[in-house]
Structure formats: C-alpha cells, structure tokens
Amino acid sequence: MKDLLRVNNLSIFAPTAAGEVPLVRSLTFNVSGGERVALVGESGSGKSVTARAIMRLDPGLRTQGEVLFDGQELSTIPEEDMAGIRGGGIGMVFQDPMSALNPLMRIGEQIAEPLAARGVPRRTALAKARQVLDELGVADAARRMWAYPHEFSGGMRQRVVIAMALVAEPSLLIADEPTTALDVRAQEQVLALLSEVSRQRGLATLIITHDIGIVAEFAQRVMVMYSGSCVEHGSVAEIFERPTHPYTQALLQAVPRLDGPIERLVSLPGSSPRPGARPVGCPFAPRCSQAVEKCRTENPELLTSGGHGPHEVACHLAHMEVTQNA
Ligand SMILES: Nc1ncnc2c1ncn2[C@@H]1O[C@H](COP(=O)(O)OP(=O)(O)OP(=O)(O)O)[C@@H](O)[C@H]1O
Numbered sequence: 001m002k003d004l005l006r007v008n009n010l011s012i013f014a015p016t017a018a019g020e021v022p023l024v025r026s027l028t029f030n031v032s033g034g035e036r037v038a039l040v041g042e043s044g045s046g047k048s049v050t051a052r053a054i055m056r057l058d059p060g061l062r063t064q065g066e067v068l069f070d071g072q073e074l075s076t077i078p079e080e081d082m083a084g085i086r087g088g089g090i091g092m093v094f095q096d097p098m099s100a101l102n103p104l105m106r107i108g109e110q111i112a113e114p115l116a117a118r119g120v121p122r123r124t125a126l127a128k129a130r131q132v133l134d135e136l137g138v139a140d141a142a143r144r145m146w147a148y149p150h151e152f153s154g155g156m157r158q159r160v161v162i163a164m165a166l167v168a169e170p171s172l173l174i175a176d177e178p179t180t181a182l183d184v185r186a187q188e189q190v191l192a193l194l195s196e197v198s199r200q201r202g203l204a205t206l207i208i209t210h211d212i213g214i215v216a217e218f219a220q221r222v223m224v225m226y227s228g229s230c231v232e233h234g235s236v237a238e239i240f241e242r243p244t245h246p247y248t249q250a251l252l253q254a255v256p257r258l259d260g261p262i263e264r265l266v267s268l269p270g271s272s273p274r275p276g277a278r279p280v281g282c283p284f285a286p287r288c289s290q291a292v293e294k295c296r297t298e299n300p301e302l303l304t305s306g307g308h309g310p311h312e313v314a315c316h317l318a319h320m321e322v323t324q325n326a
C-alpha cells in the first residue's frame with residue numbers, strides 16, 4: 001500500500017547553553033493508508049517530540065530530515081498551509097483531554113471548530129459534530145453537544161477530543177498516549193473505540209504509548225524507541241514472537257499477565273541516558289545484561305533481521321548470530 005506518511009532520517013535537536021543536544025536521531029519510518037502503527041518506548045525516549053516535529057509544534061527545536069505526508073514535504077510548506085493540515089488531513093489526540101479543550105466553550109462548538117475554520121457553515125459543522133459524537137458512542141449526542149467540558153467524565157472528554165480530531169475526516173490520526181490520563185475502565189473503552197473507528201474509517205493511525213499491551217491490541221506494526229533512536233521495528237506478530245533487541249525483550253517481559261498479578265513481572269534496572277549523555281556505542285549497553293565489548297564502542301545500525309515479514313533490529317548480538325549461522 002502507498003505511504004501516507006513517510007519520515008526520512010528525522011533528527012531533532014534542542015538548544016542548550018552547552019550547544020545543541022540531539023533528542024531524536026535519524027528516525028526513518030512510514031505509515032501506509034489505513035495502517036495502524038505504534039511507537040513504543042519508555043519515558044524520555046523521544047516519542048512525543050517525534051509526533052510534535054511531524055506537526056511542527058515545537059518551533060524552538062531544530063529538525064533535520066524529511067516528513068512527507070501524502071507526497072507533500074511538510075517541513076518546508078508555509079505555516080498557514082501547515083495549520084490547515086493540523087486538524088485537517090492529520091488529526092491529533094494528546095494525553096490530557098482537559099488541556100485540549102476550552103473550558104468555556106460548549107463541546108459541540110469545539111468539535112465543529114475545525115470545520116468552521118475551513119469555512120464550513122455553522123449549521124453544517126454542528127450537524128457533523130453531532131454525527132461524529134454519535135459515531136463515538138456518546139449517547140444522546142444531540143443534547144450533550146451543548147454541555148461544557150467539566151460536565152463530562154475523563155473518558156467522555158477524550159471522546160470529545162477524538163471527535164475534534166476526526167470531524168474534518170483526516171486520513172491520518174496521531175494519538176500520543178491517548179488513554180494514559182484515564183482510569184482503567186475508561187482506558188479500555190477509549191482504546192476499543194479508537195480501534196473500531198480506525199478500522200471502520202480505514203484511518204491510518206500512529207499511536208504513541210509506553211504500554212506494550214496497547215501495542216498488541218491496537219497496532220499492526222511497531223517501532224521500539226530507546227534514547228531517541230529506533231532500536232527495533234517490525235510487524236506486531238513478528239516482534240511479539242521474536243523480540244530480538246534485549247530492550248524489546250525486557251519490555252515484553254514487563255507486560256502484566258491477564259491471569260496474574262497486575263504489577264510488572266520484571267522491572268528493567270537503571271534508566272535510559274538523558275539526551276546529551278548518551279554513551280558511545282549502543283545506548284542500551286549500560287543496562288544490557290548481554291552486552292559485549294563491541295556494544296560499548298560501536299553504535300549498532302538498524303539492519304534487517306531474519307524472520308517472517310518486516311523486522312529490523314539495531315543490536316550487534318542479533319547480527320553476530322545471523323552472521324555465525326549463515
Ligand atoms: N522542547 C523541548 N526542549 C528541550 N528538550 C525537550 C523538549 N521536549 C522534550 N525534550 C526532551 O526530549 C526527550 C524526549 O522527550 P519526549 O517528550 O519526546 O519523550 P517521550 O518518549 O514522549 O516520553 P513520555 O513517555 O514521558 O511521554 C526528553 O529528554 C525531554 O526532556
């Protein structure tokens with residue numbers, strides 16, 4: 001299928017007193033039309049800055065590389081065209097619904113806003129807002145359109161934010177931790193809803209999460225990020241069957257089992273390096289129980305790993321095994 005979003009060698013730098021610090025390094029990936037891709041990794045790995053760089057939301061950060069949406073290079077188009085793409089061709093949902101909503105505006109008006117901004121008449125825009133609320137399972141949408149955000153629960157507010165993102169019928173949705181701020185029950189409901197809407201609309205979705213359980217439930221393909229780089233990428237089936245990077249293996253071991261206690265089974269000792277304090281060699285080496293000398297001196301490239309379907313990994317050990325077995 002054709003690439004809808006293509007990110008080529010995206011690097012993101014933050015200015016500091018001591019010079020520029022790389023937050024994301026040479027990230028390359030694509031999302032095809034209708035495809036659901038997950039970006040997973042622990043806190044600080046660069047997931048949100050990547051999403052925000054695609055949308056050009058952090059003008060204080062310098063980016064390098066290409067971001068092609070529907071064949072159009074987003075990093076060079078005028079800001080007013082970019083503003084049209086936000087909430088237009090690309091819908092966005094962030095972690096905290098409250099910060100995305102105006103507390104003083106009725107929710108129907110807020111959902112209709114992206115259409116109104118595109119010159120759609122108010123009545124038509126409101127009718128469409130109501131229709132999207134219906135689609136998102138908000139009972140009695142015709143009445144509840146006139147409520148204010150504080151009258152809604154967290155889960156309902158996030159549905160409103162999703163409705164805002166969907167009202168202009170985007171072809172791509174970027175959802176950054178869309179359920180993290182919700183209670184467990186609302187998390188499940190909102191995730192199920194997103195999944196259903198993505199499937200029904202044939203909506204390509206880039207979902208960002210630190211929860212590998214959400215990856216399994218929602219996505220078809222996954223990229224694992226560590227310290228600003230992609231360390232493993234592949235189809236969800238392939239990554240869950242054959243996790244190859246020791247970091248991915250640790251993430252998978254940390255999934256709470258449905259039949260067991262909810263706490264993490266294994267917690268990965270240590271923490272990921274701060275941007276600017278990334279070691280030479282593999283960024284995961286200081287926490288990796290399998291690291292050898294080469295891991296501490298040479299940064300491994302993301303290379304194709306044997307398996308069924310797409311699978312790439314940036315790990316010297318994986319490629320040594322492949323070479324030895326060849
Ligand atoms: N505007 C900014 N200026 C400077 N540094 C930033 C900026 N935004 C983020 N960072 C740094 O970039 C790194 C990646 O941050 P990012 O928010 O992308 O992480 P994340 O993977 O989304 O983590 P989380 O799971 O906590 O949301 C972090 O070290 C963060 O402190």
Ligand SMILES: [Mg+2]
Nearest residue numbers: 047048049176
């Ligand atoms: Mg984030």
